[in-house]
Amino acid sequence: MQLISDLKYLLFPTRCFGCRALGYSICSICRKLWNPHLYLSSIVNLAVYSAIPYSPIAKNILLAAKEQGIKSADELVRSAMRTSLQGVFQIYPHCALVPIPSGAASNRRRGRDFINEMAFSVAKDMGVAVLPLLEQQRVVRDQSKLNISNRRENLAMALSIKPQFRGNYSSESVVILDDLVTTGATINEANRALTKAGFKVQAAATACVALLRRE
Numbered sequence: 001m002q003l004i005s006d007l008k009y010l011l012f013p014t015r016c017f018g019c020r021a022l023g024y025s026i027c028s029i030c031r032k033l034w035n036p037h038l039y040l041s042s043i044v045n046l047a048v049y050s051a052i053p054y055s056p057i058a059k060n061i062l063l064a065a066k067e068q069g070i071k072s073a074d075e076l077v078r079s080a081m082r083t084s085l086q087g088v089f090q091i092y093p094h095c096a097l098v099p100i101p102s103g104a105a106s107n108r109r110r111g112r113d114f115i116n117e118m119a120f121s122v123a124k125d126m127g128v129a130v131l132p133l134l135e136q137q138r139v140v141r142d143q144s145k146l147n148i149s150n151r152r153e154n155l156a157m158a159l160s161i162k163p164q165f166r167g168n169y170s171s172e173s174v175v176i177l178d179d180l181v182t183t184g185a186t187i188n189e190a191n192r193a194l195t196k197a198g199f200k201v202q203a204a205a206t207a208c209v210a211l212l213r214r215e
């Protein structure tokens with residue numbers, strides 16, 4: 001059997017999805033770098049709990065989960081989200097998770113709504129509820145090539161409460177969940193839409209945080 005697996009390796013070499021090194025699907029160096037610890041930051045007055053400093057390797061791991069659906073990458077993202085949420089729940093124990101929605105085109109490409117799926121999975125482990133309250137009310141451009149003020153503009157009024165949730169659950173305590181916080185524009189927009197609809201946004205939680213981000 002060793003021969004067959006060696007042959008398979010020669011024909012279909014595996015690369016680490018963090019650093020692209022040949023070998024395992026996640027190498028020991030990248031695995032060590034993905035070491036969830038609590039990082040606290042803020043967006044305006046909202047506390048943001050994160051677990052992994054953003055880096056080129058963290059970026060590749062997020063992409064491996066999000067865009068390629070690699071199961072072990074999904075599990076790394078979930079473990080980071082759990083660490084962040086444990087930090088939130090120590091202070092706000094009765095919060096439901098509100099995932100940041102992705103655009104319809106991204107969901108079609110990925111074959112799933114990534115943050116929504118992560119939210120349901122970690123919520124099950126942690127015994128909390130998920131309220132998928134938000135939807136994009138218009139098409140949003142890809143954020144990655146925009147600067148901070150363009151991101152704010154791009155996201156202004158971009159999110160709204162889904163019609164079926166309007167007028168329900170208001171005054172519920174919630175925590176916003178996303179994979180990454182960079183400028184904070186997305187979380188800020190989610191906070192605006194939820195607060196306007198009467199929800200009590202206690203905090204936000206993300207897997208990764210760009211530590212040198214500027215408000």
Ligand SMILES: [Zn+2]
Pocket residue numbers: 016017018019020021026027028029030031
């Ligand atoms: Zn690696």
